[in-house]
Amino acid sequence: MAENxxxxxxxxxxxxxxxxxxxxxxxxxxxxxxxxxxxKWAEGWGPHAARKRTKTRSNLQKWDKKANELGVRYRVFCASLADIGDNHRSIDPIWRRQLVGDIRQYTNLDILLLTKRPQNIPTLYPDLMEDWPSNAWIGTTVENQVEADRRIPRLLKLPAPVRFASVEPLLGPVDLTSLPYGMPIGNAPSYQDALRGKIWMQEGSVT
Structure with missing residues (x-):
């Protein structure tokens, strides 16, 4: 699936x-x-380092146009070098509003938002919470059972049409039975993992 x-x-x-x-x-x-x-994209990393705005926003328009021409949908992961739930003071609120606006505008793209801070989403993205677009997926990282128990309930409070869990890195057994697996595919007794596409898991499984 990966292209760029x-x-x-x-x-x-x-x-x-x-x-x-x-x-x-x-x-x-x-x-x-x-x-x-x-x-050296950003000046540093961690709580004392300012977040750096990128200049790649125009790519969304390009990908959306191509997807429309081909009659397909593209999955876009956001963000691999940041956390959209980060509440660091250096992140301009305009950046978040622009992200939500772009998601609404580019309807041929499914934007997969991933965060380790799902509890921050309602406060940081009030406009998203008021009217969640159908192409905005939201997921959280659950590397072990402690984080799964903490983050999944918070994730499930978000009104996204697709909510998923990332188990990368997987640091121990994780019970995912509290996370809905979606609609069954055909007559198969298993459900497709929305994040990894090719992976199949039995309903109620422990991974």
């Missing part, structure tokens, strides 16, 4: 800004921080 991304479950990757802070064990070996240390 090294992530196999999406076609494209989009980062409205770059930078983040560690909040749980899943962050211990953050690839985004490692890449930033080498490529």
């Amino acid at each position: 991304s090294n992530i196999e479950w999406c076609h494209h990757t989009y980062n409205p800004w770059i930078g983040c802070s560690k909040v749980s064990p899943a962050c211990d070996h953050c690839y985004a921080e490692t890449q930033n240390n080498h490529r």
Whole structure:
């Protein structure tokens, strides 16, 4: 599936800004921080480093136009080098409003929003909560059972049409039975994992 991304479950990757802070064990070996240390996109990483606005917003229009021409839908992961639930003071509220506006405008794109801070979404994105667009998916990272128990209930309070869990990195057994798997595909007794596309799991399974 990947086209302009090294992530196999999406076609494209989009980062409205770059930078983040560690909040749980899943962050211990953050690839985004490692890449930033080498490529110097942002001045630093962590709570004392300012987030940096990117200049790739126009890609959304390009991808949306191509998807429309081909009669397909593109999955766009947002964000691989940040957390859309980050409430750092350096993130201009305009950036968030523009992100929501872009999601509403580019309807041929399914935007997969991922956060380790689902509890922050209602406060940071009130316009999203008022009228959640059908092409905005929302997911949270659940690297172990502690984080699954903490984050999944918060995720399920968000009115997105598709809500998913990312288990990367998987640091221990995780019970995902509290997370709906969606509609069954054909007569198969299993459900497709919305995030990884090719992975199939039995309903009520523990991974």
